[in-house]
Amino acid sequence: MYNQSLLEDQEGMVTSNVGFHTNNFSCGWTHPQLAFQQLKSLNNPSSMGEDLACHLNGSQLGTSSIQRASAILWPWGEMGEGLGSKRQTGENNLAIAAMKMKKVKARRKVREPRFCFKTMSDVDVLDDGYKWRKYGQKVVKNTQHPRSYYRCTQDNCRVKKRVERLAEDPRMVITTYEGRHIHSPWHDVDDSNASSQLDFIW
DNA sequence: CGGTTTTGACCAGCGC
DNA sequence: GCGCTGGTCAAAACCG
Numbered sequence: 001m002y003n004q005s006l007l008e009d010q011e012g013m014v015t016s017n018v019g020f021h022t023n024n025f026s027c028g029w030t031h032p033q034l035a036f037q038q039l040k041s042l043n044n045p046s047s048m049g050e051d052l053a054c055h056l057n058g059s060q061l062g063t064s065s066i067q068r069a070s071a072i073l074w075p076w077g078e079m080g081e082g083l084g085s086k087r088q089t090g091e092n093n094l095a096i097a098a099m100k101m102k103k104v105k106a107r108r109k110v111r112e113p114r115f116c117f118k119t120m121s122d123v124d125v126l127d128d129g130y131k132w133r134k135y136g137q138k139v140v141k142n143t144q145h146p147r148s149y150y151r152c153t154q155d156n157c158r159v160k161k162r163v164e165r166l167a168e169d170p171r172m173v174i175t176t177y178e179g180r181h182i183h184s185p186w187h188d189v190d191d192s193n194a195s196s197q198l199d200f201i202w
Numbered sequence: 203c204g205g206t207t208t209t210g211a212c213c214a215g216c217g218c
Numbered sequence: 219g220c221g222c223t224g225g226t227c228a229a230a231a232c233c234g
Contacts, residue, residue: 135225135226135227135228136226136227138223138224138226140223140224141222141223141224147225149225149226160225162225
């Protein structure tokens with residue numbers, strides 16, 4: 001059901017502001033990777049490799065996990081298409097950044113898949129099941145909060161993520177993932193039973 | 203002592 | 219060409 005609406009809107013979207021809408025789509029994701037898994041299952045298998053963004057609304061974030069969330073989903077590559085009327089929003093600051101990155105990546109041949117989560121949280125770094133090492137921090141223009149850069153600690157895994165707080169609402173944390181893990185989450189290593197539930201790589 | 207974080211320097215892309 | 223900006227590097231500091 002959602003799959004249908006996603007695809008129809010995705011194809012039809014040219015000028016809408018934040019892509020296709022599945023407002024208040026409820027789900028019981030407990031981790032960002034599960035959210036992504038859900039996202040992938042909703043999407044057309046042929047487009048599973050596309051960059052995707054996941055905007056989590058009203059999530060209750062404990063110290064380490066998202067208990068529940070509603071979501072607006074949109075393909076990352078289309079986020080910049082209809083910025084016109086919403087240029088002032090935090091969502092579109094993100095979209096503008098995405099558009100800029102798209103340009104950069106278009107020049108460089110390799111374009112890693114990306115998607116982002118926007119969550120309300122006191123903590124900057126969500127426990128998404130993977131281990132990350134911080135490799136940089138940067139103050140981004142027009143924001144009072146620095147952006148942090150992380151890399152997956154696993155050998156040969158080149159996944160990165162950026163973490164920043166929304167200027168308009170510092171309670172909101174934007175986590176952007178880039179690339180796909182070539183290994184299972186650390187939680188799986190600790191608990192082999194969990195691997196059957198989190199059996200995917202992104 | 204090994205892994206992680208911090209932070210200033212450096213680099214590449216973009217706009218003017 | 220130049221300045222601005224975002225992303226990355228790498229040495230030093232920090233921590234368990």
